[in-house]
Amino acid sequence: MIQIIFDEEKDRREGYIDCCHIIIDDHGIKQQKVIRTETLYELLEKTKEHKKKELFLGRMPRGYLATKQWIEDFPKIKSKTAIFLEEDIRRIIYENSVYEIPIPNLLMIHWVTENGCVSTNLFCLEKDMDQKTAAKLLEAGHLPNLYQWPFANVNGAGGVCYGSNNIRKIEKLSDLDILPILFFDSPMNSDYYKPDRTTLEKATIRELLDTLNGKKEFPYEVLQEYDPFKHKGIIF
Incomplete structure:
Protein backbone atom coordinates (compact mmCIF):
# COMPACT_ATOMS: atom_id res chain seq x y z
CA MET A 1 0.00 0.00 0.00
CA ILE A 2 1.28 3.48 -0.85
CA GLN A 3 0.22 6.59 1.06
CA ILE A 4 0.83 10.15 -0.11
CA ILE A 5 0.60 12.77 2.63
CA PHE A 6 0.65 16.53 2.15
CA ASP A 7 1.41 18.11 5.51
CA GLU A 8 2.36 21.76 5.05
CA GLU A 9 2.69 22.45 8.80
CA LYS A 10 5.10 19.51 9.30
CA ASP A 11 7.02 20.55 6.19
CA ARG A 12 7.58 24.03 7.60
CA ARG A 13 8.76 22.65 10.94
CA GLU A 14 11.23 20.30 9.27
CA GLY A 15 12.40 22.86 6.72
CA TYR A 16 10.84 21.30 3.63
CA ILE A 17 9.26 23.43 0.88
CA ASP A 18 6.60 22.18 -1.53
CA CYS A 19 7.13 18.53 -0.57
CA CYS A 20 5.07 15.47 0.23
CA HIS A 21 5.63 12.33 2.28
CA ILE A 22 5.50 8.93 0.59
CA ILE A 23 4.85 5.95 2.89
CA ILE A 24 5.20 2.47 1.41
CA ASP A 25 3.89 -0.46 3.42
CA ASP A 26 5.36 -3.60 1.87
CA HIS A 27 4.47 -6.79 3.80
CA GLY A 28 4.48 -4.99 7.14
CA GLU A 49 -2.52 4.74 -18.61
CA HIS A 50 -3.72 6.30 -21.86
CA LYS A 51 -6.74 4.44 -23.20
CA LYS A 52 -7.48 4.84 -26.89
CA LYS A 53 -10.95 6.20 -27.52
CA GLU A 54 -12.77 4.72 -30.45
CA LEU A 55 -16.15 5.68 -31.86
CA PHE A 56 -17.85 3.48 -34.43
CA LEU A 57 -19.40 5.88 -36.95
CA GLY A 58 -21.25 3.25 -38.96
CA ARG A 59 -22.97 3.98 -42.27
CA MET A 60 -22.66 7.55 -43.59
CA PRO A 61 -25.79 9.54 -44.51
CA ARG A 62 -26.56 10.11 -48.19
CA GLY A 63 -24.58 13.00 -49.65
CA TYR A 64 -22.03 12.83 -46.82
CA LEU A 65 -19.26 15.43 -46.95
CA ALA A 66 -17.55 15.67 -43.56
CA THR A 67 -18.01 15.38 -39.80
CA LYS A 68 -16.46 17.17 -36.86
CA GLN A 69 -16.75 14.98 -33.77
CA TRP A 70 -16.29 16.17 -30.19
CA ILE A 71 -14.62 13.47 -28.09
CA GLU A 72 -14.95 15.07 -24.65
CA ASP A 73 -18.32 13.38 -24.17
CA PHE A 74 -17.35 10.05 -25.76
CA PRO A 75 -19.12 7.77 -26.55
CA LYS A 76 -22.01 10.19 -27.18
CA ILE A 77 -22.16 11.60 -30.70
CA LYS A 78 -21.99 15.42 -30.25
CA SER A 79 -20.96 16.37 -33.76
CA LYS A 80 -21.73 18.50 -36.77
CA THR A 81 -22.05 16.85 -40.15
CA ALA A 82 -22.24 18.39 -43.61
CA ILE A 83 -24.16 16.73 -46.41
CA PHE A 84 -24.63 17.64 -50.09
CA LEU A 85 -28.00 17.55 -51.80
CA GLU A 86 -27.79 17.57 -55.60
CA GLU A 87 -30.13 19.85 -57.56
CA ASP A 88 -33.45 18.20 -58.27
CA ILE A 89 -37.12 18.73 -59.03
CA ARG A 90 -39.06 18.44 -55.79
CA ARG A 91 -42.70 18.45 -54.87
CA ILE A 92 -43.50 21.46 -52.68
CA ILE A 93 -46.81 21.77 -50.84
CA TYR A 94 -47.94 25.30 -49.98
CA GLU A 95 -51.35 25.72 -48.36
CA ASN A 96 -53.70 23.79 -50.71
CA SER A 97 -51.41 23.88 -53.73
CA VAL A 98 -48.84 21.36 -54.96
CA TYR A 99 -45.87 22.60 -57.00
CA GLU A 100 -43.08 20.91 -58.94
CA ILE A 101 -40.13 23.19 -58.18
CA PRO A 102 -36.47 22.98 -59.27
CA ILE A 103 -34.24 23.14 -56.19
CA PRO A 104 -30.55 24.18 -56.50
CA ASN A 105 -27.57 22.30 -55.10
CA LEU A 106 -27.70 22.47 -51.32
CA LEU A 107 -25.43 22.22 -48.29
CA MET A 108 -27.07 20.96 -45.10
CA ILE A 109 -25.18 21.07 -41.82
CA HIS A 110 -26.62 19.12 -38.89
CA TRP A 111 -25.53 19.93 -35.33
CA VAL A 112 -26.15 17.01 -32.94
CA THR A 113 -25.91 17.51 -29.19
CA GLU A 114 -24.80 14.91 -26.65
CA ASN A 115 -28.50 14.26 -25.96
CA GLY A 116 -29.22 13.36 -29.58
CA CYS A 117 -31.08 16.60 -30.38
CA VAL A 118 -30.39 18.21 -33.73
CA SER A 119 -30.48 21.62 -35.40
CA THR A 120 -29.84 22.24 -39.09
CA ASN A 121 -28.45 25.01 -41.26
CA LEU A 122 -29.29 25.10 -44.97
CA PHE A 123 -27.53 26.98 -47.79
CA CYS A 124 -27.62 26.97 -51.57
CA LEU A 125 -24.49 26.23 -53.61
CA GLU A 126 -23.37 27.11 -57.13
CA LYS A 127 -24.57 25.10 -60.11
CA ASP A 128 -21.11 23.67 -60.87
CA MET A 129 -20.61 22.44 -57.30
CA ASP A 130 -20.66 18.69 -56.70
CA GLN A 131 -20.27 16.37 -53.73
CA LYS A 132 -16.61 15.55 -54.36
CA THR A 133 -15.54 19.19 -54.75
CA ALA A 134 -17.48 20.30 -51.67
CA ALA A 135 -15.92 17.50 -49.59
CA LYS A 136 -12.40 18.53 -50.67
CA LEU A 137 -13.08 22.15 -49.71
CA LEU A 138 -14.30 21.21 -46.23
CA GLU A 139 -11.36 18.84 -45.76
CA ALA A 140 -9.02 21.75 -46.50
CA GLY A 141 -10.84 23.98 -44.00
CA HIS A 142 -12.71 26.04 -46.60
CA LEU A 143 -16.38 26.60 -47.33
CA PRO A 144 -17.97 26.57 -50.78
CA ASN A 145 -19.56 29.84 -51.85
CA LEU A 146 -22.85 29.98 -49.95
CA TYR A 147 -26.15 31.47 -51.07
CA GLN A 148 -29.39 32.11 -49.22
CA TRP A 149 -32.22 29.59 -49.34
CA PRO A 150 -34.73 31.43 -51.57
CA PHE A 151 -37.94 30.00 -50.13
CA ALA A 152 -39.43 29.78 -46.62
CA ASN A 153 -38.96 27.83 -43.37
CA VAL A 154 -35.28 28.87 -43.09
CA ASN A 155 -34.27 31.97 -41.14
CA GLY A 156 -31.78 34.61 -42.25
CA ALA A 157 -28.87 32.82 -40.56
CA GLY A 158 -29.66 29.58 -42.40
CA ASP A 175 -30.06 8.68 -38.65
CA LEU A 176 -29.48 12.06 -40.33
CA ASP A 177 -30.97 10.66 -43.56
CA ILE A 178 -34.47 11.40 -42.26
CA LEU A 179 -33.93 15.16 -41.95
CA PRO A 180 -33.94 16.20 -45.65
CA ILE A 181 -37.04 14.02 -46.10
CA LEU A 182 -38.82 15.74 -43.21
CA PHE A 183 -37.88 19.17 -44.50
CA PHE A 184 -39.05 18.70 -48.08
CA ASP A 185 -42.10 16.54 -47.35
CA SER A 186 -43.53 18.98 -44.81
CA PRO A 187 -45.96 21.63 -46.13
CA MET A 188 -44.27 24.98 -46.67
CA ASN A 189 -45.60 28.16 -45.09
CA SER A 190 -44.55 31.80 -45.21
CA ASP A 191 -42.34 31.70 -42.11
CA TYR A 192 -39.06 33.58 -42.61
CA TYR A 193 -39.77 34.35 -46.26
CA LYS A 194 -38.34 37.67 -47.50
CA PRO A 195 -38.55 39.08 -51.04
CA ASP A 196 -34.83 39.99 -51.05
CA ARG A 197 -33.81 36.33 -50.82
CA THR A 198 -33.64 36.41 -54.63
CA THR A 199 -33.09 39.10 -57.24
CA LEU A 200 -36.65 38.36 -58.43
CA GLU A 201 -37.91 40.06 -55.24
CA LYS A 202 -41.31 38.40 -55.35
CA ALA A 203 -43.57 39.90 -52.68
CA THR A 204 -44.92 36.54 -51.46
CA ILE A 205 -43.73 32.96 -51.36
CA ARG A 206 -46.68 31.99 -53.57
CA GLU A 207 -45.55 34.41 -56.28
CA LEU A 208 -42.07 32.87 -56.22
CA LEU A 209 -43.45 29.34 -56.36
CA ASP A 210 -45.76 30.26 -59.25
CA THR A 211 -42.77 31.71 -61.14
CA LEU A 212 -40.64 28.58 -60.73
CA ASN A 213 -43.36 25.96 -61.01
CA GLY A 214 -42.78 23.53 -63.85
CA LYS A 215 -39.30 24.77 -64.73
CA LYS A 216 -36.68 22.10 -65.46
CA GLU A 217 -33.71 23.92 -63.88
CA PHE A 218 -33.33 26.41 -61.09
CA PRO A 219 -32.16 29.87 -62.28
CA TYR A 220 -29.00 30.15 -60.20
CA GLU A 221 -28.45 33.75 -61.27
CA VAL A 222 -31.32 34.89 -59.00
CA LEU A 223 -29.65 33.62 -55.80
CA GLN A 224 -28.34 36.09 -53.22
CA GLU A 225 -25.00 35.47 -51.52
CA TYR A 226 -24.95 34.52 -47.86
CA ASP A 227 -22.71 36.65 -45.65
CA PRO A 228 -21.41 34.54 -42.71
CA PHE A 229 -19.75 37.57 -41.10
CA LYS A 230 -23.10 39.36 -40.91
CA HIS A 231 -24.52 36.58 -38.74
CA LYS A 232 -21.31 35.98 -36.76
CA GLY A 233 -21.87 32.25 -36.63
CA ILE A 234 -19.47 29.33 -37.01
CA ILE A 235 -20.84 27.39 -39.96
CA PHE A 236 -18.45 24.42 -40.00
Whole structure:
Protein backbone atom coordinates (compact mmCIF):
# COMPACT_ATOMS: atom_id res chain seq x y z
CA MET A 1 0.00 0.00 0.00
CA ILE A 2 1.28 3.48 -0.85
CA GLN A 3 0.22 6.59 1.06
CA ILE A 4 0.83 10.15 -0.11
CA ILE A 5 0.60 12.77 2.63
CA PHE A 6 0.65 16.53 2.15
CA ASP A 7 1.41 18.11 5.51
CA GLU A 8 2.36 21.76 5.05
CA GLU A 9 2.69 22.45 8.80
CA LYS A 10 5.10 19.51 9.30
CA ASP A 11 7.02 20.55 6.19
CA ARG A 12 7.58 24.03 7.60
CA ARG A 13 8.76 22.65 10.94
CA GLU A 14 11.23 20.30 9.27
CA GLY A 15 12.40 22.86 6.72
CA TYR A 16 10.84 21.30 3.63
CA ILE A 17 9.26 23.43 0.88
CA ASP A 18 6.60 22.18 -1.53
CA CYS A 19 7.13 18.53 -0.57
CA CYS A 20 5.07 15.47 0.23
CA HIS A 21 5.63 12.33 2.28
CA ILE A 22 5.50 8.93 0.59
CA ILE A 23 4.85 5.95 2.89
CA ILE A 24 5.20 2.47 1.41
CA ASP A 25 3.89 -0.46 3.42
CA ASP A 26 5.36 -3.60 1.87
CA HIS A 27 4.47 -6.79 3.80
CA GLY A 28 4.48 -4.99 7.14
CA ILE A 29 7.73 -3.12 6.45
CA LYS A 30 7.18 0.64 6.27
CA GLN A 31 9.42 2.97 4.34
CA GLN A 32 9.06 6.73 4.31
CA LYS A 33 10.50 9.26 1.91
CA VAL A 34 10.08 12.99 1.37
CA ILE A 35 10.01 14.12 -2.27
CA ARG A 36 9.11 17.33 -4.05
CA THR A 37 5.53 17.65 -5.22
CA GLU A 38 6.83 18.35 -8.72
CA THR A 39 8.67 15.01 -8.69
CA LEU A 40 5.50 13.24 -7.57
CA TYR A 41 3.58 14.77 -10.46
CA GLU A 42 6.21 13.58 -12.95
CA LEU A 43 6.10 10.04 -11.53
CA LEU A 44 2.32 9.90 -11.69
CA GLU A 45 2.28 11.28 -15.24
CA LYS A 46 4.68 8.53 -16.40
CA THR A 47 2.51 5.79 -14.92
CA LYS A 48 -0.77 7.17 -16.28
CA GLU A 49 -2.52 4.74 -18.61
CA HIS A 50 -3.72 6.30 -21.86
CA LYS A 51 -6.74 4.44 -23.20
CA LYS A 52 -7.48 4.84 -26.89
CA LYS A 53 -10.95 6.20 -27.52
CA GLU A 54 -12.77 4.72 -30.45
CA LEU A 55 -16.15 5.68 -31.86
CA PHE A 56 -17.85 3.48 -34.43
CA LEU A 57 -19.40 5.88 -36.95
CA GLY A 58 -21.25 3.25 -38.96
CA ARG A 59 -22.97 3.98 -42.27
CA MET A 60 -22.66 7.55 -43.59
CA PRO A 61 -25.79 9.54 -44.51
CA ARG A 62 -26.56 10.11 -48.19
CA GLY A 63 -24.58 13.00 -49.65
CA TYR A 64 -22.03 12.83 -46.82
CA LEU A 65 -19.26 15.43 -46.95
CA ALA A 66 -17.55 15.67 -43.56
CA THR A 67 -18.01 15.38 -39.80
CA LYS A 68 -16.46 17.17 -36.86
CA GLN A 69 -16.75 14.98 -33.77
CA TRP A 70 -16.29 16.17 -30.19
CA ILE A 71 -14.62 13.47 -28.09
CA GLU A 72 -14.95 15.07 -24.65
CA ASP A 73 -18.32 13.38 -24.17
CA PHE A 74 -17.35 10.05 -25.76
CA PRO A 75 -19.12 7.77 -26.55
CA LYS A 76 -22.01 10.19 -27.18
CA ILE A 77 -22.16 11.60 -30.70
CA LYS A 78 -21.99 15.42 -30.25
CA SER A 79 -20.96 16.37 -33.76
CA LYS A 80 -21.73 18.50 -36.77
CA THR A 81 -22.05 16.85 -40.15
CA ALA A 82 -22.24 18.39 -43.61
CA ILE A 83 -24.16 16.73 -46.41
CA PHE A 84 -24.63 17.64 -50.09
CA LEU A 85 -28.00 17.55 -51.80
CA GLU A 86 -27.79 17.57 -55.60
CA GLU A 87 -30.13 19.85 -57.56
CA ASP A 88 -33.45 18.20 -58.27
CA ILE A 89 -37.12 18.73 -59.03
CA ARG A 90 -39.06 18.44 -55.79
CA ARG A 91 -42.70 18.45 -54.87
CA ILE A 92 -43.50 21.46 -52.68
CA ILE A 93 -46.81 21.77 -50.84
CA TYR A 94 -47.94 25.30 -49.98
CA GLU A 95 -51.35 25.72 -48.36
CA ASN A 96 -53.70 23.79 -50.71
CA SER A 97 -51.41 23.88 -53.73
CA VAL A 98 -48.84 21.36 -54.96
CA TYR A 99 -45.87 22.60 -57.00
CA GLU A 100 -43.08 20.91 -58.94
CA ILE A 101 -40.13 23.19 -58.18
CA PRO A 102 -36.47 22.98 -59.27
CA ILE A 103 -34.24 23.14 -56.19
CA PRO A 104 -30.55 24.18 -56.50
CA ASN A 105 -27.57 22.30 -55.10
CA LEU A 106 -27.70 22.47 -51.32
CA LEU A 107 -25.43 22.22 -48.29
CA MET A 108 -27.07 20.96 -45.10
CA ILE A 109 -25.18 21.07 -41.82
CA HIS A 110 -26.62 19.12 -38.89
CA TRP A 111 -25.53 19.93 -35.33
CA VAL A 112 -26.15 17.01 -32.94
CA THR A 113 -25.91 17.51 -29.19
CA GLU A 114 -24.80 14.91 -26.65
CA ASN A 115 -28.50 14.26 -25.96
CA GLY A 116 -29.22 13.36 -29.58
CA CYS A 117 -31.08 16.60 -30.38
CA VAL A 118 -30.39 18.21 -33.73
CA SER A 119 -30.48 21.62 -35.40
CA THR A 120 -29.84 22.24 -39.09
CA ASN A 121 -28.45 25.01 -41.26
CA LEU A 122 -29.29 25.10 -44.97
CA PHE A 123 -27.53 26.98 -47.79
CA CYS A 124 -27.62 26.97 -51.57
CA LEU A 125 -24.49 26.23 -53.61
CA GLU A 126 -23.37 27.11 -57.13
CA LYS A 127 -24.57 25.10 -60.11
CA ASP A 128 -21.11 23.67 -60.87
CA MET A 129 -20.61 22.44 -57.30
CA ASP A 130 -20.66 18.69 -56.70
CA GLN A 131 -20.27 16.37 -53.73
CA LYS A 132 -16.61 15.55 -54.36
CA THR A 133 -15.54 19.19 -54.75
CA ALA A 134 -17.48 20.30 -51.67
CA ALA A 135 -15.92 17.50 -49.59
CA LYS A 136 -12.40 18.53 -50.67
CA LEU A 137 -13.08 22.15 -49.71
CA LEU A 138 -14.30 21.21 -46.23
CA GLU A 139 -11.36 18.84 -45.76
CA ALA A 140 -9.02 21.75 -46.50
CA GLY A 141 -10.84 23.98 -44.00
CA HIS A 142 -12.71 26.04 -46.60
CA LEU A 143 -16.38 26.60 -47.33
CA PRO A 144 -17.97 26.57 -50.78
CA ASN A 145 -19.56 29.84 -51.85
CA LEU A 146 -22.85 29.98 -49.95
CA TYR A 147 -26.15 31.47 -51.07
CA GLN A 148 -29.39 32.11 -49.22
CA TRP A 149 -32.22 29.59 -49.34
CA PRO A 150 -34.73 31.43 -51.57
CA PHE A 151 -37.94 30.00 -50.13
CA ALA A 152 -39.43 29.78 -46.62
CA ASN A 153 -38.96 27.83 -43.37
CA VAL A 154 -35.28 28.87 -43.09
CA ASN A 155 -34.27 31.97 -41.14
CA GLY A 156 -31.78 34.61 -42.25
CA ALA A 157 -28.87 32.82 -40.56
CA GLY A 158 -29.66 29.58 -42.40
CA GLY A 159 -31.45 27.85 -39.50
CA VAL A 160 -34.07 25.31 -40.58
CA CYS A 161 -37.52 25.22 -38.99
CA TYR A 162 -38.89 21.67 -38.95
CA GLY A 163 -42.27 22.86 -37.73
CA SER A 164 -44.26 20.42 -35.63
CA ASN A 165 -42.30 17.37 -36.81
CA ASN A 166 -41.21 15.14 -33.96
CA ILE A 167 -37.58 14.39 -34.76
CA ARG A 168 -36.36 11.18 -33.20
CA LYS A 169 -33.16 11.06 -31.19
CA ILE A 170 -30.05 11.01 -33.39
CA GLU A 171 -27.87 8.12 -32.19
CA LYS A 172 -25.72 7.48 -35.28
CA LEU A 173 -24.79 9.37 -38.40
CA SER A 174 -27.09 7.40 -40.70
CA ASP A 175 -30.06 8.68 -38.65
CA LEU A 176 -29.48 12.06 -40.33
CA ASP A 177 -30.97 10.66 -43.56
CA ILE A 178 -34.47 11.40 -42.26
CA LEU A 179 -33.93 15.16 -41.95
CA PRO A 180 -33.94 16.20 -45.65
CA ILE A 181 -37.04 14.02 -46.10
CA LEU A 182 -38.82 15.74 -43.21
CA PHE A 183 -37.88 19.17 -44.50
CA PHE A 184 -39.05 18.70 -48.08
CA ASP A 185 -42.10 16.54 -47.35
CA SER A 186 -43.53 18.98 -44.81
CA PRO A 187 -45.96 21.63 -46.13
CA MET A 188 -44.27 24.98 -46.67
CA ASN A 189 -45.60 28.16 -45.09
CA SER A 190 -44.55 31.80 -45.21
CA ASP A 191 -42.34 31.70 -42.11
CA TYR A 192 -39.06 33.58 -42.61
CA TYR A 193 -39.77 34.35 -46.26
CA LYS A 194 -38.34 37.67 -47.50
CA PRO A 195 -38.55 39.08 -51.04
CA ASP A 196 -34.83 39.99 -51.05
CA ARG A 197 -33.81 36.33 -50.82
CA THR A 198 -33.64 36.41 -54.63
CA THR A 199 -33.09 39.10 -57.24
CA LEU A 200 -36.65 38.36 -58.43
CA GLU A 201 -37.91 40.06 -55.24
CA LYS A 202 -41.31 38.40 -55.35
CA ALA A 203 -43.57 39.90 -52.68
CA THR A 204 -44.92 36.54 -51.46
CA ILE A 205 -43.73 32.96 -51.36
CA ARG A 206 -46.68 31.99 -53.57
CA GLU A 207 -45.55 34.41 -56.28
CA LEU A 208 -42.07 32.87 -56.22
CA LEU A 209 -43.45 29.34 -56.36
CA ASP A 210 -45.76 30.26 -59.25
CA THR A 211 -42.77 31.71 -61.14
CA LEU A 212 -40.64 28.58 -60.73
CA ASN A 213 -43.36 25.96 -61.01
CA GLY A 214 -42.78 23.53 -63.85
CA LYS A 215 -39.30 24.77 -64.73
CA LYS A 216 -36.68 22.10 -65.46
CA GLU A 217 -33.71 23.92 -63.88
CA PHE A 218 -33.33 26.41 -61.09
CA PRO A 219 -32.16 29.87 -62.28
CA TYR A 220 -29.00 30.15 -60.20
CA GLU A 221 -28.45 33.75 -61.27
CA VAL A 222 -31.32 34.89 -59.00
CA LEU A 223 -29.65 33.62 -55.80
CA GLN A 224 -28.34 36.09 -53.22
CA GLU A 225 -25.00 35.47 -51.52
CA TYR A 226 -24.95 34.52 -47.86
CA ASP A 227 -22.71 36.65 -45.65
CA PRO A 228 -21.41 34.54 -42.71
CA PHE A 229 -19.75 37.57 -41.10
CA LYS A 230 -23.10 39.36 -40.91
CA HIS A 231 -24.52 36.58 -38.74
CA LYS A 232 -21.31 35.98 -36.76
CA GLY A 233 -21.87 32.25 -36.63
CA ILE A 234 -19.47 29.33 -37.01
CA ILE A 235 -20.84 27.39 -39.96
CA PHE A 236 -18.45 24.42 -40.00
